[in-house]
Amino acid sequence: MKYIDTSVVKESEGKEVCLAGWVHEKRDLGGIKFLLIRDHLGLVQATWTRDRSNEETGRLIDTLKINDVVLLNGKVRKMKQAPGGIEIVPTSIKVLNRSVHPLPLDPTDKVKSGLDTRLNARALDLMTRSNVALFRLEAAILSSCRNYLSEMGLVEVITPKIIATATEGGASLFPTPYFETTAFLAQSPQLYKEQLTLSLGRVFEIATYFRAEPFNTVRHLNEFVSIDVEEAFADAEDVMCLAEGMVRRVHEDILKRCSNELQILGLNIKVPETPFRRITYMEAVEKIRDLGEEFRSGEDLAGKALESLGKSFEGYYFITEWPIKLRPFYTAKSEKNEELSESFDMMYKDLELGSGSKRVSSKDELVQRLRQQGLNPQSFDYHLRVYDYGMPPHAGWAIGFSRLVMAITGAKNIREVVLFPRDRFRLSP
Amino acid sequence: MKYIDTSVVKESEGKEVCLAGWVHEKRDLGGIKFLLIRDHLGLVQATWTRDRSNEETGRLIDTLKINDVVLLNGKVRKMKQAPGGIEIVPTSIKVLNRSVHPLPLDPTDKVKSGLDTRLNARALDLMTRSNVALFRLEAAILSSCRNYLSEMGLVEVITPKIIATATEGGASLFPTPYFETTAFLAQSPQLYKEQLTLSLGRVFEIATYFRAEPFNTVRHLNEFVSIDVEEAFADAEDVMCLAEGMVRRVHEDILKRCSNELQILGLNIKVPETPFRRITYMEAVEKIRDLGEEFRSGEDLAGKALESLGKSFEGYYFITEWPIKLRPFYTAKSEKNEELSESFDMMYKDLELGSGSKRVSSKDELVQRLRQQGLNPQSFDYHLRVYDYGMPPHAGWAIGFSRLVMAITGAKNIREVVLFPRDRFRLSP
Numbered sequence: 001m002k003y004i005d006t007s008v009v010k011e012s013e014g015k016e017v018c019l020a021g022w023v024h025e026k027r028d029l030g031g032i033k034f035l036l037i038r039d040h041l042g043l044v045q046a047t048w049t050r051d052r053s054n055e056e057t058g059r060l061i062d063t064l065k066i067n068d069v070v071l072l073n074g075k076v077r078k079m080k081q082a083p084g085g086i087e088i089v090p091t092s093i094k095v096l097n098r099s100v101h102p103l104p105l106d107p108t109d110k111v112k113s114g115l116d117t118r119l120n121a122r123a124l125d126l127m128t129r130s131n132v133a134l135f136r137l138e139a140a141i142l143s144s145c146r147n148y149l150s151e152m153g154l155v156e157v158i159t160p161k162i163i164a165t166a167t168e169g170g171a172s173l174f175p176t177p178y179f180e181t182t183a184f185l186a187q188s189p190q191l192y193k194e195q196l197t198l199s200l201g202r203v204f205e206i207a208t209y210f211r212a213e214p215f216n217t218v219r220h221l222n223e224f225v226s227i228d229v230e231e232a233f234a235d236a237e238d239v240m241c242l243a244e245g246m247v248r249r250v251h252e253d254i255l256k257r258c259s260n261e262l263q264i265l266g267l268n269i270k271v272p273e274t275p276f277r278r279i280t281y282m283e284a285v286e287k288i289r290d291l292g293e294e295f296r297s298g299e300d301l302a303g304k305a306l307e308s309l310g311k312s313f314e315g316y317y318f319i320t321e322w323p324i325k326l327r328p329f330y331t332a333k334s335e336k337n338e339e340l341s342e343s344f345d346m347m348y349k350d351l352e353l354g355s356g357s358k359r360v361s362s363k364d365e366l367v368q369r370l371r372q373q374g375l376n377p378q379s380f381d382y383h384l385r386v387y388d389y390g391m392p393p394h395a396g397w398a399i400g401f402s403r404l405v406m407a408i409t410g411a412k413n414i415r416e417v418v419l420f421p422r423d424r425f426r427l428s429p
Numbered sequence: 430m431k432y433i434d435t436s437v438v439k440e441s442e443g444k445e446v447c448l449a450g451w452v453h454e455k456r457d458l459g460g461i462k463f464l465l466i467r468d469h470l471g472l473v474q475a476t477w478t479r480d481r482s483n484e485e486t487g488r489l490i491d492t493l494k495i496n497d498v499v500l501l502n503g504k505v506r507k508m509k510q511a512p513g514g515i516e517i518v519p520t521s522i523k524v525l526n527r528s529v530h531p532l533p534l535d536p537t538d539k540v541k542s543g544l545d546t547r548l549n550a551r552a553l554d555l556m557t558r559s560n561v562a563l564f565r566l567e568a569a570i571l572s573s574c575r576n577y578l579s580e581m582g583l584v585e586v587i588t589p590k591i592i593a594t595a596t597e598g599g600a601s602l603f604p605t606p607y608f609e610t611t612a613f614l615a616q617s618p619q620l621y622k623e624q625l626t627l628s629l630g631r632v633f634e635i636a637t638y639f640r641a642e643p644f645n646t647v648r649h650l651n652e653f654v655s656i657d658v659e660e661a662f663a664d665a666e667d668v669m670c671l672a673e674g675m676v677r678r679v680h681e682d683i684l685k686r687c688s689n690e691l692q693i694l695g696l697n698i699k700v701p702e703t704p705f706r707r708i709t710y711m712e713a714v715e716k717i718r719d720l721g722e723e724f725r726s727g728e729d730l731a732g733k734a735l736e737s738l739g740k741s742f743e744g745y746y747f748i749t750e751w752p753i754k755l756r757p758f759y760t761a762k763s764e765k766n767e768e769l770s771e772s773f774d775m776m777y778k779d780l781e782l783g784s785g786s787k788r789v790s791s792k793d794e795l796v797q798r799l800r801q802q803g804l805n806p807q808s809f810d811y812h813l814r815v816y817d818y819g820m821p822p823h824a825g826w827a828i829g830f831s832r833l834v835m836a837i838t839g840a841k842n843i844r845e846v847v848l849f850p851r852d853r854f855r856l857s858p
Contacts, residue, residue: 003662005630020662022627022819040584040630040661067819097790100817107818124818126628135629139585143575155469156568160849161590161637162603162614162652164856174591176605176614178651179643179853185591185605185614192849195858198451199555200564201434201469208590208636214608223591232469233432233449361526382858386552388529389536390451390496420589420621424608427593429624429811 003071006042010086012076019044019088020096022127023068024108026061033061035090036083037072038108040132045082046072046090053090060093067099067107067124115415122420122429133264135419137254138405140261142206144253145227145401148246149204154229157203159192161185161210165379174212185210188398190330191383193230194359197394198386202231206401214424218413219351219403223422227354227404230396236342236358239395240318243346243356244274247316247404254408267409276346277317284319287312298323301345301352310350316407320344329369332358332395346399348407356397363387432500435471439515441505448473448517449525451556452497453537455490462490464519465512466501467537469561474511475501475519482519489522496528496536496556544844551849551858562693564848566683567834569690571635573682574656574830577675578633583658586632588621590614590639594808603641614639617827618657619759620812623788626661626823627815633658635830643853647842648780648832652851656783656833659825665771665787668824669747672775672785673703676745676833683837696838705775706746713748716741727752730774730781739779745836749773758798761787761824775828777836785826792816 003020004012024038033048048058053074064070074090104121105113109128118125125131150156162178163186173184189205196203205228212222227246231239251271254262262269279287281301288295291308301309301319309319324333324341334340343357360366363384370377377384405417415421420429432449433441453467462477477487482503493499503519533550534542538557547554554560579585591607592615602613618634625632634657641651656675660668680700683691691698708716710730717724720737730738730748738748753762753770763769772786789795792813796806806813834846844850849858 005662020821022821040628069819069821096822097816097820099819103818121814121818123624123627123815126625127818132628135586136584139579142585142587143579146572146575150568150572155565156571157564157848158571158637158654160652160851162639162851162856174605174607176603178603178856181856183856195552196555196848198552199469199561208587210591223589225587385550386858387526389532389550389553389556390498390528391526392449392451392498393525419586419625422589422591427591427607427610427612429815 006037006039006044009044009076009088010084013078013086014076016073016075016091017088019072019074021070021072022107023064023066023070025066026064028062033058035061035064035072037070037088038127043083045079045087046074047079047082047087048090054092057090057093060095061090064093064095065099065101067103067127068095069097069099070095115413119415119421119426120429126419129264133261134409134417137258137261137265137409138417140254140258141250141405141408142401144250145246145404146204146206147253148249149229149242152202152242152245154202154204154231155200157189157193157196157200157205158207159186159189159196159205161207164382172211172213174210185212187211188226189228190328190398191380193228193396194330194394195383195386197230197232197392198389202229202234204229216424218415219406221402221414221418221421221423225401227399227401228396229356229398230394232392232394234358234395235393236320236344236356236395239356239397240278240344240346241275243354243397243399244272244276244316244318246399247276247346248272248274250404250408265409269408272316276315277313278320278344279313279317280321281319281323281340282321284309298325300326306350306352309347313347313349316346316348316353318344318346327357329373329375330357330359330366332360342395344397346397348403351403351407353403353407354397354399356395358393358395361387361391361393363391435466435468435473438473438505438517439513442507442515443505445502445504445520446517448501448503450499450501451536452493452495452499454495455493457491462487464490464493464501466499466517467556472512474508474516475503476508476511476516477519483521486519486522489524490519493522493524494528494530496532496553497524498526498528499524544842548844548850548855549858555848558693562690563838563846566687566690566694566838567846569683569687570679570834570837571830573679574675575633575635576682577678578658578671581631581671581674583631583633583660584629586618586622586625586629586634587636588615588618588625588634590636593811601640601642603639614641616640617655619757619827620809622657622659622825623759623823624812624815626659626821627818631658631660631663645853647844648835650831650843650847650850650852654830656828656830657825658785658827659823661821661823663787663824664822665749665773665785665824668785668826669707669773669775670704672783672826672828673701673705673745673747675828676705676775677701677703679833679837694838698837701745705744706742707749707773708742708746709750710748710752710769711750713738727754729755735779735781738776742776742778745775745777745782747773747775756786758802758804759786759788759795761789771824773826775826777832780832780836782832782836783826783828785824787822787824790816790820790822792820
């Protein structure tokens, strides 16, 4: 099909073009009719006047409604007052599809709608200028993460999403009948990425995972995208450096490549300095108590405790040296204190972006840790075998992609930054 | 951790280094002991002699077995006969983890194992030189596809993998209990990518999808990675050009970037010329009959019919103008003949890589087509609504990532090119 988009119109002065897009706005001043045509890249004005266009086109414009899909033929000419300094004088308009009114929300975004209304008509909601900018920005962030990890020498992998065994206990998994047995949807590539450190050494995966917890917060979804990394012959500090490097690089890349999107979204991005600040779990607990919150050491950081931390620390930072009993079975103990672990959370203010650690690489220790956490080592048979093949010391992390987008964009609800979010109450569209 | 990998050893002549890796091979000639150390990038030789090394290290070498994980300290020196022209004179060796013998298969790949044995001990199987090369090549192919599609202006998206409604009928879906209801694992991003043509215009996604059919072939898996594309204001020919451009680009990229991997795999890659040959479904039927196969026009191409086609056509080609009744409900009819569709399959010899089409963009026609295929339009309520918002004409395709890898590498079984394959009988590891 030989149609052009709005970005090409600017370069087509004096030419006959055929533009494809949606009716964004219409104004009829009698002898002059203005039509704004929108596509995914921008807006172009078409101006009908009796002396320069034909009556038939004028009558057709009268029938147009917001979001009708049209092909507009006409000549491009300069026009200072028009958006982009250019307009089209239409010679003919063909309607490809009509929209049905009233629309459930305003795609021009002048009339704001509530989040539920927006998500119910998400395909339409995504047409607003700010949503197009947001999801173009997200694509750039995704690409930046991958490029950084590849350039650092990590190999991209794709691991199973349907698994036989729960990674960290079964309560939070979706089961699915799988032919003669029952399988589960993976909540993480954890065990697979650890296994791949034997062969590919340093690996990453960015993929969708699943959690069956009945969450009801603005930061959790039941389907989410995780950025996962695992490295042979690495410790927690090694992979923390990799994580902060990736986050810094994302900021650099979007500043370079997404100035248009950042402007539309009104975002003033600053590249964070590395290394990020590192505070220990105990320092975090003390800070929380200093701010007047009651907090027992040994508890997970959540709710008001996190809010206190968010007030104390600007930007990105790590919380290190977590109590071992708060961390998953594959987390290595600290060499200094066996009550503690060689693990970390990556934070942005009060938002947990992800966590990581050095992992257990001894089979005996892993079996012991599984038992301590009430898990049955037999369920992990296929994984434990790998520790007989020559398991290297290794470390890694997982960062939530949408959490990272929230940190960058300041979005308050994770549903805003996911195309079609899935929570306990939302499975459609 | 300050260890180096084998790729750095070459640049370290005369230096003291600490190398991390696995015991690949050991030879003891009495006064001289050779140790080959392997990591994910290559091999390095360590040579122990009584006069240049110490007795303790010699005794430790005696205890080593294939795939033990070691840290080897020593000085790097030139040695013509060693792999890469360099060797390490060990001053100390630390064992980080022992492997347990007998290993289920030979990671040095001298003793070949059957596919089932290999897949049962996949983490170990992946350590062979050819598998490391294969999955590094796959990462490059994946990256090449994404880069091409991004550079062509398509926006990368992430759509739901848990859905409320079957895309093309429910028989081939895995169900999963989803809180108060039942959901399904998506078999394709089809409906979502079509919906996104309204807002983002041209989109792509590369992700894992699921099919519940009890396949038992060398070309099908129940979990697979699909490369999906959808474009607003495009027809079948537009997206065929995009597909052939991507395939050509992948060949160009791996020739440039993966010479080492291609050499290890013994692959002689030629960049396919574009445009790919286009033959119609009827021409394909005639060709099959010419070769002596009985074939009724109107049937799907499979089995012996495909084998015949594979003998007739070298390399990549498209089969176009399929009978409409063989294609999914969202496929647009041909403008020339309403018994036919504006659709295509992309082929490599007798291997179907993927398929695509112009789509139906009229709501009335879509409802009619759903009914014709025995599907209930009410189940597609959330999708049909979008056709009221101003649906543009659009076209797209899906190409199986592992099928593309099979075409490039000549692999005969799709399980060979998937890290941890999932079929009816294999859910572990």
